[in-house]
Amino acid sequence: MILSVQDLTITRGGIPVLEGLNFALEPGRALVLRGPNGVGKTTLLRTVAGLQPPLEGRVDCPPETIAYAAHSDGLKAMLSVTENLRFWADVFGQKDISAAISAFDLEALADRMAGTLSAGQKRRLGLARLLVTGRPIWVLDEPTVSLDTASVQMFAEAVRAHLKGGGSALIATHIDLGLEEADVFDVGPFRAKPRAAQAGAFDEGFL
Numbered sequence: 744m745i746l747s748v749q750d751l752t753i754t755r756g757g758i759p760v761l762e763g764l765n766f767a768l769e770p771g772r773a774l775v776l777r778g779p780n781g782v783g784k785t786t787l788l789r790t791v792a793g794l795q796p797p798l799e800g801r802v803d804c805p806p807e808t809i810a811y812a813a814h815s816d817g818l819k820a821m822l823s824v825t826e827n828l829r830f831w832a833d834v835f836g837q838k839d840i841s842a843a844i845s846a847f848d849l850e851a852l853a854d855r856m857a858g859t860l861s862a863g864q865k866r867r868l869g870l871a872r873l874l875v876t877g878r879p880i881w882v883l884d885e886p887t888v889s890l891d892t893a894s895v896q897m898f899a900e901a902v903r904a905h906l907k908g909g910g911s912a913l914i915a916t917h918i919d920l921g922l923e924e925a926d927v928f929d930v931g932p933f934r935a936k937p938r939a940a941q942a943g944a945f946d947e948g949f950l
């Protein structure tokens with residue numbers, strides 16, 4: 744499944760933030776989004792994931808092919824690690840959670856309630872969820888926040904395995920993931936020129 748973005752202009756709070764974006768992401772490829780704080784990377788990922796419409800242009804890719812991991816982990820605090828993964832596997836119609844547990848070294852934590860995990864352990868569990876979605880296109884917003892060096896490598900290995908299996912990944916990050924095979928797209932030059940705010944901003948619900 745190819746993700747294609749054409750002549751995209753995106754808004755936040757009704758104000759255009761990035762414009763004239765064009766890129767494609769093919770199976771087996773990773774694309775790292777770079778750009779300074781506040782430039783619009785999160786807004787771009789939300790638009791690609793179908794959570795908000797673009798102001799102009801289009802995203803060609805069925806939203807049901809995308810697994811989106813936002814800043815927040817979205818874990819169920821009162822469920823165990825295993826129960827969290829089973830829950831998400833059920834949502835996505837998948838059966839096997841063992842690969843997700845081993846890819847993110849969660850065996851020793853399998854019976855712990857998610858709410859009792861450390862920040863980095865929660866992040867590992869949040870990322871392990873990607874593996875139980877069965878979805879080919881991963882759209883990831885700052886996936887390595889709270890991760891130590893070994894866990895960043897673990898994450899990079901999981902992405903690499905996903906690419907080898909024909910998946911793809913669009914990742915906004917400020918750090919070096921050690922994914923030499925990834926392409927890099929600096930969105931900084933695509934800052935939108937000032938325009939009047941659009942009426943009826945729709946994204947306040949995401950605050």
Ligand SMILES: Nc1ncnc2c1ncn2[C@@H]1O[C@H](COP(=O)(O)OP(=O)(O)OP(=O)(O)O)[C@@H](O)[C@H]1O
Nearest residue numbers: 755756760779780781782783784785786787946947
């Ligand atoms: N509800 C809102 N109303 C108005 N402006 C907003 C709203 N939410 C975010 N913004 C602004 O939209 C711009 C784009 O934000 P976004 O989160 O997409 O940036 P980012 O590139 O992901 O930043 P970072 O690297 O800090 O995560 C920022 O300047 C931000 O202040």
